[in-house]
Amino acid sequence: MRAIFLIIFLMCSTAFASDKSFDNFITVDGTKLMDGDEEFRFLSFNVPTLNYVEDEMAFETANPYALPSEFELHDLFKTVNQLGGRVIRSYTIPVRNNNFPDESITFVESPGVFNEEAFKAMDMAIALAGEYKVRLVVPLLNNWPWMGGRPNYADFRGKKSEDFWTDRQLIEDFKATVNYVLNRTNTITGIKYKDDPTIMAWETGNELENPASWAIEISRYIKSIDDNHLLIDGFNAIHLEKEDVWVQQYSIDEPTIDMVNTHHYEGSPDKMLKNIKKTVEMIGGKKPVFLGEFGFISTTGVEKVLDYVISEPAIPGTFLWSLRRHHPEGGFYQHSEPVGYGLYRAYHWPGFDDGHIYDERNLLKLYREKAFEIQGKVAPKIVVPEAPKLLPFKESPKFSWQGSAGASGYNIQRSPSGKSTWRTIAYNVEDLDTPGFDLYSDTTAEVGKSYYYRVVALNQAGNSKPSNIVGPVEIKYLTQVDKARNFAVLDESKGIELKTGNYRSYKEAFSRLSGKKGSWIKYDVSAPIQRVEVFTYERSQENALSFEYADSSLIYRPVNAKVSNFSSKEKNYDYLIPKKYTLSGLDYGRIKIIFLDKSEIVRSEIDYITKD
Incomplete structure (x- = not known):
């Protein structure tokens, strides 16, 4: 599917063929960045998955790596535009990793061997x-094995x-990779990367632990x-809660290095501000410095940092960690970080209930206002979202849609004719x-009848078409x-806890119903x-669940389940084993799940036929 999106985009993109999207390259004047004669300042986001997906977290998908589709890139840039971002920082040029599943695609397959399909995604x-007037900062190397690197x-x-x-x-x-990337001709625009002003800057790499000699040579x-x-x-x-690593002198002195960046995850806003101010003093006005990454602090703390950045001419901008976009098959990509104290996850515009604990809505509202303020502008009014796209489904009214950038929610509508009498059912x-x-x-539909469905996006500005x-x-x-969000759907339980946190191990599920030996759910x-499908995560290859069913007599009898194991070769993260238990051919309406060992259920689906 992703390859089809890419081919269609390439066929329809001749308008890009010769025109540059920006008039000027960004340049340096003292501690300022300049766009022609105008100072260039920004508050924006890290988008680690700009050109490479590391978060393909569908339960039955063993390979988390993929290339972005045209839809999700449009969604990303629309989102950045709405947030006032003028430039985003991507992650690095992905390199084949021994821990990647064999079928995963990447950019550098081996020394001097580059994947054309992957680079066409970067072209896009x-x-x-x-097209969206968003500039890019592109690191060329990763210090870490995530997505592949040094x-x-x-x-x-x-x-x-x-x-x-x-x-x-x-x-x-590595020089062979650098040479290939810089000299690559974009298959869509016809412009070599090194000649394209859409790219604001190259970065030698991400969080590199390099000696001065290497950095100067590269x-x-x-x-x-x-x-x-x-x-x-x-x-x-990088500045962490218990560690400070400072800017190096060679970075200040070497004339081929135009800008200096620091990463800030101190946990304390006051310590973060202290470290930022000290960095500015160390550089002494010789070069611009920007916050290449920062985050995982309170909204109040972020406001302190942004106010200082806006007031400090030696800092042209910041990149908050991090922003994720809509998924083409519905919902959003999600990502949590170990350094985020088990609390913070990637941000999703305009903010949602799952992000309430780290004040996602208010933080993004504040960041948007400050992003326009640093440009000397007032944030424009929020606009009505574009119409979403309902994805096809049949037999059961269980479905998804491609979301709209900036939509806070969706109304679900149903009609018996598809022409009139549209009823909002959610x-x-x-x-x-x-x-x-x-x-x-939709559990309010009637079995045997036919319906038409559509979806309307909404936000504070109103409803979409x-x-x-x-x-x-x-x-x-x-x-x-x-959905394992609470205890509302299950009929009865014993020894079950609702757990959240440690999201990555559960492929980013927000919450789950956790049980141990002797626990049960009805x-x-x-x-x-x-049919019954139970989606759960376990640590052992031995199955931790068994099942019983009962009719109106309430006498429960054992029933066998088919078990599907979707474990992945990916070892860069502490993934647990995703298992799907499937029961079919039952005649009765009561199911009991019995825990033989620890298991954490993230979703249960029961297909049933309503009585006449």
Whole structure:
């Protein structure tokens, strides 16, 4: 599907062929960034998945890596525009990792071997960035194995990660990547990357632990190929709760390095401000410095930092960590970080209930206002969202839709004819949900009847035009869904806890019903059951659940379940084992799930037929 999106985009993008989307390259004047004669300042976001998806978290998908589709890139840039962002920082050029599933695509497959399909996705990202007037900062190397980086270049040659900085073969391997990227001709715009002003700056890498000699050699090599773009030193000048690593002197002195950046995750806003001010003093007005990454502090703390940045001319801008976009199959991509104290996750515009604990709505509202303030503007009024796209479905009215940038919720509408008498059957339904599952199930429909459906997006400015219509859908069964958000859907339970946090291990599910040996859950749909699917995470290959069913006599009898295991080869994160238990051919409406060991259920679906 993603490849089809890309092919269609390439066929329809001749308008990009010769026109540059920006008149000027961004330049440096003292501590200022300049767009021609105008100062260029920004408050925006890190978008680590700009050109590469690491968050394909559908329950049954074992490979989390993919390339972005045209829809999700449009959604991203619309979102950034609405938030007042003028430039975004991507993550790095992905490198083949031994822990990746075999079928995963990447950019650098081996030394000097580059994946054309992957780079066409990057072509599309750059072309669309230009269309939406969003500039890019692109780091060229990752210090870490996430998405692939320095350790993986070393793996190619059977060498150690620390050899990367001094081994001539590894240095030349990386230079081959740099040369390929900078000299690549975008297949959509026809412009070489090194000649495209959409790119604001190259960064030598992300959080690099490099010696000065390596950074100076690579910086001079980059500038020998591309003197159009700014160059940022990617040294790991990072500030954590219990650790401070400062900007290096070579980064200040080396003339081929145009800008300095620091990363800030101190936890304390006051300590963060102190470190930022000290960095400005260390650089002494010789170069601009910006916050390449910062975050995981309160909204009040973020406001303190932004107010200082806006007032400090030596800092042209900041990138908040991090922003995620809509998924083309419904909902959003999601991502949590270990350094986020088990609390913070990626931000989703305009903010949702799941982000309430870290004040997502108010934080994004504040950030948007400040993003326009640093440009000397007042934030414009929120606009009505565009119409969403309802995705096809049949048999059961359980479905998803492609979300609209800036929509806070959706009204679900149903009609017997598709021409009139549209009834709203659900109001303000959020689309931030457990990744990979349908967003809504209509249990008010009648089995045997046919209906038409559509969706309307909404936000504080009003309602969108309706989506496309799906129908007629002949209803053959209904689906009761327990999203493990609370205890409302289950009929009865024993020893069950509602848990949240540690999201990554559960493929970003927000909450789950957790049980151990002796716990149980009962569901009662009071109707004949066609199928039951229970989606759960376990640590052992041994199955932790068993099942019983009962009729109106309430006498429960054992029933066998088919178990599907969706474990992944990916070992960069502490993924638990996703297992789906499926029961079918039942005649009764009561199901009991019995825990033989610890298991955490993120979703249960019961397909049933209502009685006449």
